[in-house]
Amino acid sequence: MRTPHAPRHSLRSIAAGLMGATLLAGPASSYDLPNLNLGFTSFLDGAPPLGPGWYPTQYLQVYTAGRLTDNAGRRLGLPRQDVSVIAGITQLLYVSPVTLGPGSLGLDILLPYLPDSSTDDGLGGAALKARQGVGDLLIGPFYQFAPIMGDQGPRFLARIEAQVIVPTGRYDPAAAVNPGANAWSFNPYIAGTLFVTPDWTISARFHYLWNGTNDRPAVAFGPSVLSTQAGQALHANFASEVSVSKALKLGVNGYWLQQITDTLANGIAVPGRRERVFGLGPGALLALDKDNFLFFNAYYEFGARNRPEGQRYTLRWVGHFD
Template identity: 55%
Template sequence: MKTKIKLLSVCVLGSGLLGVEPAQAYDLPVVNLGLTSFLDGAPPAGPGWYFQEYFQNYSANRFRDQNGKALGLPKQELDYQVAVTQVSYFSDIRLGNATLGMNAVLPFVTSMDVDDGLNNAAIKAQSGLGDLLLGPMIQFDPIMGPDGPRFAHRIELQVNVPTGKYDNKHGINPGANAWSFDPYWAATYWFTPKWTASVRAHYLYNGKNDDPGPEFGGADDIQAGQALHANFATEYAVTPQLRLGINGYWLKQITDTKVDGHEVSGRREKVWAIGPGAMYSFSKDDHVFLNAYFEQDVENRPDGSRVQVRYVHHF
């Protein structure tokens, strides 16, 4: 699934009157960092409708600058919870050795709490509906081995539609107020029938936000830089129902953010994370995932951890 979700675009405002060291905004929209993990390259039960629900908690106690150092705020605490609803359809329409499908994702930020130690004078946040994500996709037939599938993969052309809640007076918004193009390639390889490895690799291109906040000095627009990001996972079936493994994600911004068309250096973001995961299959049509992630080497982003529960049902 995609799942680029504009949950966090932290804009930290500097003010000499408040005794706060001036700090920059964090520009990238929040993307699919760890929402998908095991067996990502193929639907677990073939063509048809899929319903997925995600519940995620993210907690951070540091906002990092371009050198990976904590920002100069009295407190740096961020906690949010988000529910993400996804509906996917894999059709019977064939294109060579592949099946065509469609994906739709809608996040809802149920709770957003931030504490800057200044009664939220530097950072304000709001919850609400996020941006709608849509994407056509093509699922290639698995390459089979003597004991079952050996390799399966999928391509999706994902678009973020800026329909979510946004207010430029808030540094943290559910909506991005800018469209994005975030295509991906997802693949799974079976080392054995019980042991697999999966990867999902994205390229992110962001459009312009034509209503930036006052921290941009009255600019007419801001365009976040391009980025690469990926999820990766490996797991082993310890029983026919239970799989245990390791999951992670990685993000690196590869071009500078532009303000009124001019590149601004020192704002590129990066992070990677790793943690344990589990998947339990009640049947071939019902699965539950539990994933945890602990972030490392963070620059120009919040630095924290996330825990997620995901339910998948195939109709």
């Protein structure tokens, strides 16, 4: 974020959307937006795999980028633009067995953390610095709709969640990569899975993002900027998979992000900073047994504006117990 007189490409945090999920959140944000669920959720996103109960989940994501973009998608003017982040998320999700109308209530809690991060700006760290630590807590009450059934099993699954990002994580206004964002955010979503056939599904999740005020903005904005507020955004995950065996599913997965309002600096809109990115790649889902599932998703980003553009690899384990 910046005032009209601040450096055009000053960075607040660069590990854009490295985390997020139901399921998600992440370690840092790039440029203005906070951590988002970009690709953390994918196949069968409309419902937990086994109905009511507790679902412990562990995420591990590796993100690398060698290109930081401006408002036209051009590279920024740094000698080097290398960012590397290893991020983790521990999640506990609960689906109540008690029905309420056409579905059940539940609660989703996620704690992200950033065990390793590094940057290379070609300037000895003068422009890009990285921090590690615990990230912002995500809490979301949700409503899981009962499945719409067909002759051969479920046809459609859906869930809505009112997710809140709480600014509990480590934050350094002098760093480009931060575990926390130092601002509250509201990031509700609706997710659904359509069974085209019993062995072929299509899933999607649509988020809206509203961000609160950061009262400790990045030092790159200068001493005259006392507060910043990232713009509102829309983002979505989508995936499709087919069963190749009883235990293995293969498919494709992607995500999309578009900031829809300008970032504010000292309450004044700053044009030319709206973020955008697309990601697309392959994925797999392996059922280890009836209560344990392993997801792998790879994403290759393109079309970035005012964000890093790189590669993202996510490994997710989902368990279940009553």
